[in-house]
Amino acid sequence: FIGEEGDFVAPVGMAFDNNEERLYVVDTRGHKVVVFDRAGHKLFSFGKRGDERGEFYYPVTVRVSRGDTVYVVDSFHFAVQAFSPDGTFLFSFGPIKAGGSKMARPRDIAIDSEDHLYITDANRNHVQVWSSQGKLLMTFGEFGSAPGEFRLPAGICILNDTIYVADSINRRVQLFRYLGSGGRKNVEEHS
Incomplete structure (x- = not known):
């Protein structure tokens, strides 16, 4: 086992950082991220329940970019928060407190070969594509059952710029291809 009694309330998501050789585990009901070394020894944790930047309200998953930025999907803040490998808050996108969020129910995150962030939004039935600095670039998908449509993504x-999206209610996994050549950013349905 990794961790000791009391380290977690409800661990739900994790990511390994090969550069730092650390495992980041999201504890959704503990409102924190717990960090372990490769051998499974706890190094530290960061975050707590709260409404300020760097605090969480039911975080659900974590991913680490090639540049070692740790992105945490903070579900009930309708946001993604970015941290350094040591847990220092860097920035967030999607409001922590303010209204008008571009995210209604962020569920998961993936990072492509150009460090774009792909975030599934279960309530809006689409995938949002963001820059690594938190600028919304595009969305794809909408509610429905046809190819390219989602019901609770x-x-x-992402593997080799093929984007795999678990489409829950439609009981399928859809594949899309990232087209990033020539400076034009686009996503198309994979055939």
């Missing part, structure tokens, strides 16, 4: 991962 949940998990997402």
Whole structure:
């Protein structure tokens, strides 16, 4: 086992940082991220329940970029928060307190080869694509059952610029291809 009694309330998401050789584990009901070394020894944790930047309200998943930025999907703040590998808050996008969020129910995050962030939004039934600095670039998908449409998109991962989206209610995984050549950023349905 990794961790000791009391380290977690409800661990739900995790990511490994190969550069730092650390495992980041999101504890959704503990409102924190717990960090372990490769051998499974606890190094530290960061975050707590709260409404300020760097604090969480039911975080659900974590990903680490090639540049070692730690991105945490903070579900009930309708935001993604970015941290350094040691847990220092860097920035966030999607409001922590303010209204008018671009995210209604962020569920998962993936990072492509150009460090764009792909975030599934279960309530809006689409995938949002953000720059690594928190600028919304585009969305794709909408409510429905046809190819390219979603009903409760949940998990997402990217391998070799193929985007895999778990489409929960439609009981399928959809594939999309990232087209990033020539400075034009686009996503198309994978055939």
